[in-house]
Amino acid sequence: MEVLERLFNVALVVATLRTTAPILLVALGGSFTTKAGIFNIGLEGQMLVGAFFAVIGTIFTGSPWIGVLCGVAAALVLAFVFALLVVTFKANEVVVGLALNILAGGMTVSLLKAIFGTRGSIFGHGLVGLPVLRLPNARDLGWFGQMISGYTPLVYVAFILVPVLILFYNRSRLGLYIRVVGEKPEAAEALGISIARIRYVSSLLCGLLAGLAGAHLSLGYTTMFTENMSSGRGFMAVAILIFSNGDPLKILLGCLLFGFSDALSLRLQTFGISSYLVLxxxxxxxxxxxxxxxxxxxxxxxxxxxxxxxxxxxxxxxxxxxxxxxxxxx
Incomplete structure (x- = not known):
């Protein structure tokens, strides 16, 4: 009983929300391309370059917010290349996505070696993480206050985006256009909607959130960069997108499941369980x-x-x- 109390408590819920945020951001980004009829397996690479260039931007400017912008910009470049090859040149989206994932992994390792003369990880060098927000009077709310306070801004952004995207897909003109292009491209053409333009926009919006996910990973979740630090989170997001079909509420539930399993695996390490099994x-x-x-x-x-x-x-x-x-x- 005591072991269960040590394992399942408010701290586990807090850890679940922290670990859910990066997966949720990148999965919500992937919902744009999924809704537009594109199977985007390149989320892992976009997230990884976002994490790397967020660290580079922060080290060279001293501002984590400029670092976030650098990470988003890098992910947008990768998203544009993906859209160019898939939408304009009609390349196979799975092959392009895998190629960009490999490119992102090799590029970050090479740049890490070229800029800092090291491999593995980079920390220090004036690297500053994102600030932690403490909500006023949260301590007076007890365990609920612990659950809602003490996160970096991008954690709040991730969860706020869920209802925002629900409204976006059901109420906004662009959201409806994206859905029409993905579900009925013939109807979109009949209505005069440019399928290529909508898919470009969807790919770039996906890159925007994937870049935020990567920046949160290196500046919010941790304050460092390590090789392949996305650790399959992009592929987890792809798995969630497959069974959710891009629906934001289903994405949230799937991401909470993965976030909980990730947080639970981290806590199991304190009980002497083999790290290989835990991971x-x-x-x-x-x-x-x-x-x-x-x-x-x-x-x-x-x-x-x-x-x-x-x-x-x-x-x-x-x-x-x-x-x-x-x-x-x-």
């Missing part, structure tokens, strides 16, 4: 979630398969009869 917890949760999704969709797939078999069988007798008639006539 596998978030990915195990991802596999279970995807398996549950595919299992739930299995009846529909079986029904579609049986229906297609039925259509095929219903055609065969007619085809056989026609063949017999042809032979008889011959």
């Amino acid at each position: 596998a917890v978030p990915y195990l949760v991802a596999l279970i979630a995807l398996f549950a999704l595919s299992y739930r969709a299995r009846p529909r797939i079986i029904q579609e398969t049986l229906a297609s078999m039925g259509r095929a069988l219903s055609v065969k007798p007619n085809a056989a009869t026609d063949a017999e008639k042809a032979v008889t006539r011959g």
